[in-house]
Amino acid sequence: MSTILIADDDRDILDLVAFKLSAAGHELITATDGATALTEARRSVPDIVVLDVSMPGMSGLDVCRELRAEPMTSSVPVILLTARGQESDVEAGFDVGADDYILKPFSPRELQNRITAMLGRSMRGAQ
Structure with a gap:
């Protein structure tokens, strides 16, 4: 399927997200x-x-x-997953180029659905 890089310093969240996405057939790269x-x-x-x-x-x-x-990674979709939910935090995330912003606590199913939707849009754009 698709290759997804997940970075989170909370090992429990990293493991949960990795489990959910690998069960959906994605190849994962993880970082803490x-x-x-x-x-x-x-x-x-x-x-x-x-x-x-x-x-x-x-x-x-x-x-x-x-x-x-960086030209090689400039078009890779980025989702920020964070507990920082102030309006200024969300704005800062989009200002640096994030494509989506999900607040913790989050539903792993919702994250998977957003990833699926974003991958679908990026694949259509690549054609």
Whole structure:
């Protein structure tokens, strides 16, 4: 199916999301910090990236900004998954180029549905 990069420093959330998406047939790349996520995205460009905003070292916002700045990853869809739900936080996420913003706590089914929808749109755009 599709390759999805998931980055979250909360191992329980990372494992839950990875389990749900792998059960749906996706190939996964996981990272527990922003710098590793960026390295992995550069190494094998995924079809979509799911980033926690608050990670040690390099935040999900920083990773998203870097992905958008590089030609190889600039069009990869990015979903931010975060507990930061203030209007200014959401605005900051879209300002750095995120395609979607999901608040924790979240429904794994909703995340999977949004990923499926986003992948469908990006595949149609690539044709």
